[in-house]
Amino acid sequence: MLMATVNASIVIISLPAIFNGVHLDPLARGNVGYLLWMLMGYMLVTAVLVVSLGRLGDIYGKVRIYNAGFAVFTGASVALALTPFEGESGVLWLIGWRLVQGVGGAMLMANSTAIITDAFPPRRRGTALGVNQVAGLAGTFIGLVLGGILSAWHWQAIFWVSVVVGAAGTWWSYRNLRECSPRRADVRIDWAGNLTFAAGLTILLASVTYGIQPYHGHTEGWTNPVVAGGLILGALLLAAFCVIETRVRDPMFNLRLFRIQAFWAGNLATLLNAIARGGLQFMLIIWLQGIWLPLHGYDFAETPLWAGIYLLPLTLGFVVAGPLSGYLSDRYGARLFATGGLLVMAASFIGLLLVPVDFGYPGFAALLAINGIGSGLFSAPNTTAVMNSVPAAERGAASGIRATFQNTGMVLSIGVFFSLLVAGLSRSLPVTLRTELVTLDVPTPAADAVAAVPPVELMFSAFLGVNPLGTLLNAAGVLDTLPTVTVHALTDRTFLPRLLSGPFHDGLVVVFTLAAALSVAAAVVSLLRGGVYIHDEDQ
Incomplete structure (x- = not known):
């Protein structure tokens, strides 16, 4: 999890070095699209594939799919580190292998939570998943600092890190991990469901990506007929997927799980939380690298490293709160901590709303730490409640469903928040x-x-x-x-x-207001999860 999320963020902070390294002019027509696909392609692939790969884990073994994910991830990292081209060819090479890397990342994300759930008894899962969640989010921000350091040396070094860690992780996982739950050999692969879900979500999220690019004199692409058609087609395919899942013998996406109160409430809260904070990291990096750091005397070449350093309070808050809330939720249940964490996050967004663009750092750092604490309070208890609520045979799919809601929310968040920001500008x-x-x-x-x-x-x-x-x-x-x-x-x-700075702040006001409202809505949903619920077979 640490490696998968480090990889997702290390590229964001290193994009200046990557574009300079392949000699691509960001002002040339069409190159903004390359930038957005470098940012969002990895997340799009993981959002689309985690449910299918989680279901494959239930059928063929979670550890087997997880181990294969390490191998795919490492192989794609080697290809990225050895990029042989420059200019548009170089960027297309990078985007293509980032998509392949996303397949490996999806294998890891879809099955790591299920493997941990299998390995721990119900009353210890909160602690275990708290550590897992800390690894995931800490990796996001470790990637920011590591990317800043390595990109100052050489842009290809950021991919060699994934090669080294991936090779070690592949060897370790094949050597040490063993299956803890029976496989479902009698289950058929739901080809119709897999294809309609993958096509529908891919078209929908790709349309969001193109919607935030300029189009024919418009500052954004929402008036592009292709974007509008993609949004409609994607929605229709997902609707067809839901119909298919009610009629096949072995559905990929077991809709019956949504009859479980703790499951649907936890996943809906995950989606709302992901939309609320998924674009936060992107907005903060643009804020720091594009505005605040240059105004405070930093050369543009230094901004990636310092942006990562200045965002560390966000990580520290999560690292402190994540394991503690997971441990306490094992004893007292998830509702108090998950709901409270979402309200803390809403308060931090309101605080950021009041911060000027050219802010004083101590107050800004305190708000980042509060946001990290709120996220830590929510994440582990919510994940534990979702995974405790499903039968063991459905854990791979349930883990994939949870990851899909989270990753889809993050892609939508970047699309929505960025559109609002550009509209303000x-x-x-x-x-x-x-x-x-x-x-x-x-x-x-x-x-x-x-x-x-x-x-x-x-x-x-x-x-x-x-x-x-x-x-x-x-x-x-x-x-x-x-x-x-x-x-x-x-x-x-x-x-x-x-x-x-002025127009950017106008956009930030709208973004943080929406983020606070979504966090409050997620808190209301979290309250509806009910008391402690553990599936009967684990009692």
């Missing part, structure tokens, strides 16, 4: 940017051309450590005609972050 940034450029005597046609660049491209350029104004004004043929003082002012590392 689009309302005020072009006017602000044009006014500032004209004030500095940039010719009006050139100022108009720069202001017409989609805000998402300007923001991503700043995030990737590229000063877009110098590039754009040079392309317009006016940079050499301006006085030296004006050129220095326009290309200074604080110029664009200062312009972005």
Whole structure:
């Protein structure tokens, strides 16, 4: 779990080094799409495949699928570390092998929780799963720091880490792990359900990814007929999947499990929580790398490492609260801790809502720690309650269902939050940017051309450590005609972050308000889970 989640986040923080390493211009038309697929492709694959791979674990053995996941993950990491191309070919190579890596990650995610549930008695599962959840979330933020350190050395080093850890993990798991529960050899693979679910969720989440890219003069792609059609087709395929699952003998996605109160409430709370906080990491990294760190004197080349360091309080809060809440939930049940954790997270989002873009770090760090504590209080007890509520023969599928809700929520979160953020930027940034450029005597046609660049491209350029104004004004043929003082002012590392700060804060207000509301809604759902419930066969 640690390795799978380290890999998911190490790329986010290392994207500036990766784009520089393969020599891809983030301002070139269409390259924002590559960036988004590098960010979201891995999560999309894991969201789509975890249920199928969890069901395969029930049929063929959870440990067997888990071990195969390590091998697939490691092989894809080798291919990534040996990227032979540059430019668009290099990025396509990276995206393709990241998708393969996501298959291995899905094998690990789908079965690790079920393996732990099999191995521990009910009254110790909260503690065990608390450690597992800490490994998962801690890996997310360890990846941020590790990616910052390694990308400052060489961008390919971030993939060699996965090779080394993956090789060691593959050897260890094949040598030590043994099956603790019987296989279901009599179960047939639900091909119709697998195909409709994979196609429906893939089309739906891919449409969300393309929806946040510019389209034909629009700042976002929600007016793109392909995006709208994809959303409708994906929803129809998922509806067809639900019908299929009620009619096959051995469904991939056992809908009868949703008759169990603890199961449906826990999974719905997981989905709402994932949407509330899934995009948080992305927003915080953009905030730090694209705005706050440059305004505080950090060179763009240094921002990945320091962004990871400044986000450490989030990890520390989770590491402290996760195992403790898991242990206490074994004794007192999940409802108090899971619900309380969601309310703590809602309070932290409200606090972040009140923080200015150019904040003082101590207060910001305290809010990050509170958010991490809330997440730790929720995660292990909720997961334990979900896994305790299902029969042993369904644990692989149940673990996959839980992971699907979580990963789907994260992809949707990035899509929704990012759309809201870009909408906020689009309302005020072009006017602000044009006014500032004209004030500095940039010719009006050139100022108009720069202001017409989609805000998402300007923001991503700043995030990737590229000063877009110098590039754009040079392309317009006016940079050499301006006085030296004006050129220095326009290309200074604080110029664009200062312009972005106001419109960016407008977007953050909407994002954190929605996150707080979703956290409260998840807390209400968590209250509906009922008391302690352990499936009869485990009593």
